[in-house]
Amino acid sequence: MPHMPPSAEDWNRDRTRFTADAEKAAASGRAPARDHGAPLGPLAQQFATLTYSLLDATTAGEVLRQVVDAAVRVVPGADVVSVTLRSRDGKFHTPVETDPIAIELDQLQYDLLEGPCLDAADPAGPAVAVAPDLSTARSWPRFGPAAAERGMGAVLSTALLPDAQAPRLSGALNIYSRERHGLDQTDQAVALLLATHASLALSHTEAVDAATLHAAQLRRAIDSRDVIGQAKGILMARRGLTSDEAFDLLRRSSQDLNVKLVQLAEIIASRHTELDLPGLTDPTAP
Amino acid sequence: MQQVFECRTASGRAELGQALCAACVRMLPDVDAAALVFYGDSQTRELVGASDPWAAGIEEAQYTLGEGPGVEAVAAGGPVLVPDLTADGVRWPVFAASGQAGDLAAAFVFPLQVGAILLGTLALYRRRPGALPAEFVVEAAVLADLVSQVLLAQNEQMGGEEQVRMETSYQDVNMATGMLAAQLRISLEEALLRLRAHAFAADRSILDVARDVLVRRLPLDQLAD
Numbered sequence: 001m002p003h004m005p006p007s008a009e010d011w012n013r014d015r016t017r018f019t020a021d022a023e024k025a026a027a028s029g030r031a032p033a034r035d036h037g038a039p040l041g042p043l044a045q046q047f048a049t050l051t052y053s054l055l056d057a058t059t060a061g062e063v064l065r066q067v068v069d070a071a072v073r074v075v076p077g078a079d080v081v082s083v084t085l086r087s088r089d090g091k092f093h094t095p096v097e098t099d100p101i102a103i104e105l106d107q108l109q110y111d112l113l114e115g116p117c118l119d120a121a122d123p124a125g126p127a128v129a130v131a132p133d134l135s136t137a138r139s140w141p142r143f144g145p146a147a148a149e150r151g152m153g154a155v156l157s158t159a160l161l162p163d164a165q166a167p168r169l170s171g172a173l174n175i176y177s178r179e180r181h182g183l184d185q186t187d188q189a190v191a192l193l194l195a196t197h198a199s200l201a202l203s204h205t206e207a208v209d210a211a212t213l214h215a216a217q218l219r220r221a222i223d224s225r226d227v228i229g230q231a232k233g234i235l236m237a238r239r240g241l242t243s244d245e246a247f248d249l250l251r252r253s254s255q256d257l258n259v260k261l262v263q264l265a266e267i268i269a270s271r272h273t274e275l276d277l278p279g280l281t282d283p284t285a286p
Numbered sequence: 287m288q289q290v291f292e293c294r295t296a297s298g299r300a301e302l303g304q305a306l307c308a309a310c311v312r313m314l315p316d317v318d319a320a321a322l323v324f325y326g327d328s329q330t331r332e333l334v335g336a337s338d339p340w341a342a343g344i345e346e347a348q349y350t351l352g353e354g355p356g357v358e359a360v361a362a363g364g365p366v367l368v369p370d371l372t373a374d375g376v377r378w379p380v381f382a383a384s385g386q387a388g389d390l391a392a393a394f395v396f397p398l399q400v401g402a403i404l405l406g407t408l409a410l411y412r413r414r415p416g417a418l419p420a421e422f423v424v425e426a427a428v429l430a431d432l433v434s435q436v437l438l439a440q441n442e443q444m445g446g447e448e449q450v451r452m453e454t455s456y457q458d459v460n461m462a463t464g465m466l467a468a469q470l471r472i473s474l475e476e477a478l479l480r481l482r483a484h485a486f487a488a489d490r491s492i493l494d495v496a497r498d499v500l501v502r503r504l505p506l507d508q509l510a511d
Contacts, residue, residue, distance in 0.1 A: 211438065215400035218441045221449040222405070226330035228450055229457045230474055233464020236500075243461060243500075247451070262450060269464065273471050 060202055061213035064096045067198040071175060072098045075190045077183040080152075080176040082106055083160070083198070084117040092121065095213050101150065105176060108146055115143040116157035120172035128188060129157045129172075133180045153180035156187060158195040161202055173198060224262040231265035234272045289313060290432045299452065302440055303335020306433050310408065311337045313429065314422055317410045321345045322398070322433065324406040325360050329478055333455035334406070334437065340388060341411055343491070347386035349456065350485045350492040354381040356407045359395040363404060365427065368393045370415035386491065391415040394423070396430035400438065408433055462496035469506055480509045 064083050071081040082102035085093050094106040109115030116129035119139075131137035132154050137144030147155065160171040173195045177183050232246040241249065250268075254261040289312065293305040307320040319341035322334035331349050336342035348354035358377070359366040369392050371382055381387060392412040398405040408430040410418070418426070441449065454460075459481065467477035484504075485495040498504040 211435070212401035212403060214438045214442055215403040215405060215434075218405060218438055219403055221441060222324045222326045222332060223330075224450045225332070225452060225454055225457070226326040226328075226460050229454070229460025230464035230467070233461035233466075233500075234468040235464075236461065237465040237468035269474060272464075272468055273473075 061095065061217050063198060063202065064213070067173065067194055068096050068098050071173065071191065071194050075175055075183075075187050075194070077154070077177040077179065077187045078175045079178045079182075080105070082174045082176075083171055084109075084121045084157070084174060085160075085171040086121045086123075092118065102174070102176065105147055105150065105152065105155075106174065109140075109143055112140075112142050112146075114140045116140070116155050117172050117174050120157035120159045120174075121170055123161075123170045125159070127159045128192070130183070130188070131155050132183065135180065147176075151178055152176050153178050154183045156183045156191055158188075158191045160195055161199045171202075224265070227269050228262065228265045231268040234268055290429065290436060293436060299440065300335065300455075302436070303333075304337070305335070306436065307335045307337035307341070310410065310426075310429055310433070314410060314418075314426060316412065316416075316418070316422070317394075318413050319344075319411045321409045321411070322406065322437075323356060323409070324398075325404070328475060330460060331456055332406075341409070344387050344390055344393075344411055345409070346491040346493055347381060347384055349459070350386065350482055350490075351378075351380050351384060352482060353378045354387075355393045355395045356409050359397050359407050360404060363397060363399070365397070365423070366393075366395045367418060367423065369417040372415070380486070384486075384489075386489070389413050392418075394418050394426060396427055398430055398434045398437070400434050405434060405437070456493065458500055459492055459496040462499040465499055466506075466509060470510060484509055 068081045068083060072078050075081070080097070080099045080102045082094050082097035082105075084106055085095055087093065092106075092110040094103050097103055097106075106117055109117045116131060119125045119129040120127070129139075131140065131144060134144045134152050134155060135148035154177040156175045156177075157172040158175075160173055173191060175183065175187065175191055177187075228247075228250070231250060232243055235241055235246040235249055236243065239246070239249070250264060251261055254264045257264065259267075289309040290306065293302060293309055303322050307322055310320040311317055319337045321336040321341040321344065323345050324332040324334055326332065329352070331345075333342060333345055336345065344354075345356065348356050355366045355368050355378070368377075371387075371391055371393060390411055390413065392415050394410040396408045396410075398408060408426070410426060444452070459478075462481060463474055463477045466472070466480060467474045470477065470480075472480075481492055481495055481499070485492045488495070495504065499509075
């Protein structure tokens with residue numbers, strides 16, 4: 001079948017279907033389960049899932065974690081993935097990685113002051129830095145062979161926040177393959193898409209280094225625990241439950257409603273005087 | 287400083303909090319006790335650890351009364367050094383006069399801060415008045431940073447479910463706040479205020495009152511307007 005560019009009519013129909021799906025998904029809190037016209041390929045589905053989970057992520061650390069986890073799944077040649085962040089003082093960190101070897105590989109570059117992570121994380125550097133074969137990488141004469149000795153064949157670093165103005169945060173999404181020439185044009189294209197997602201999510205955060213990312217997560221955990229405690233108390237009062245029963249009810253309901261436990265607790269805590277969630281509230285309560 | 291890192295071998299979160307406080311007392315001469323507290327949004331707290339029950343009681347008193355050097359350190363985002371609490375009683379009249387703080391004479395509180403994010407306080411307490419020598423002020427500030435890093439690392443090691451499921455020292459206050467809010471159909475802020483007011487009037491700690499609410503020992507009309 002010859003490839004035909006979509007007509008304006010096709011385009012509008014597709015857009016209508018897509019909007020309807022998105023609205024339905026937003027109302028149910030689920031990622032769109034139905035494709036809109038054409039079946040979604042596995043890659044598109046991964047991106048749809050990633051986009052929804054990024055909307056859900058509350059800290060920059062969560063965003064980065066989801067991006068590296070997605071990258072190792074959807075970039076065909078990826079064996080190991082990490083993120084380099086360059087803080088305002090010019091220091092480099094690896095806040096998330098899919099394999100401990102990545103910390104070693106990234107640190108090697110920070111110590112040698114050469115490598116694709118550094119080039120891509122440099123706001124004045126290239127958007128993409130690639131070594132198709134690390135053992136013969138001319139651009140990084142010390143890092144290339146050292147990475148090859150550690151079992152790596154190829155590397156691809158894509159800039160995060162490439163529009164960052166110094167001294168703003170910048171960084172790189174690093175994808176390592178154990179195969180020499182294991183990363184090609186497709187991998188580069190997918191990496192660029194992922195890096196764009198990560199950059200958008202990161203542009204809303206002021207977090208500049210791993211410690212701040214972790215601190216934001218700890219703050220979030222503290223507030224979550226407090227609000228879950230309050231929600232438990234509300235359920236205990238309304239249903240005459242024990243503390244453990246209240247937590248089990250919260251957890252079961254969060255699964256049934258497909259809402260995060262903390263979000264459910266927040267809803268109960270903030271709107272308990274007006275809210276009657278089915279299955280959650282006591283029908284005999286005043 | 288090595289002692290702080292050695293605390294990382296402590297099993298469990300409560301043990302870690304206590305070990306960190308004990309290390310601070312050992313490393314800073316002239317300090318009787320130490321306590322670590324996380325400050326949540328909307329006035330909630332968690333006692334991470336205390337070197338002894340006395341220090342834990344001082345933290346409970348501040349939670350009950352809503353004032354004290356720790357509250358001020360969080361509000362100010364910097365250290366609060368009180369060499370003589372009786373002389374400084376005008377800053378926190380209720381706290382100083384409450385008796386819940388026992389024989390506390392001097393308090394030195396340092397924020398647990400990472401970048402722009404404030405997690406809580408490291409408080410050092412002493413039964414005898416007197417300033418903390420300048421070199422120890424610096425050392426205590428560094429200790430607070432180290433302690434923050436250890437607590438961050440510990441949080442990172444926990445899974446998401448474990449992080450939110452964790453029982454905290456003041457969890458009973460959170461649950462009692464929720465119960466009261468549901469029973470009296472008032473906001474959570476209002477419920478916490480009533481718990482505090484009742485505890486203050488009865489000269490008890492907020493934690494004791496919260497436990498009475500949870501076992502339904504405290505008649506609700508005592509907490510109504």
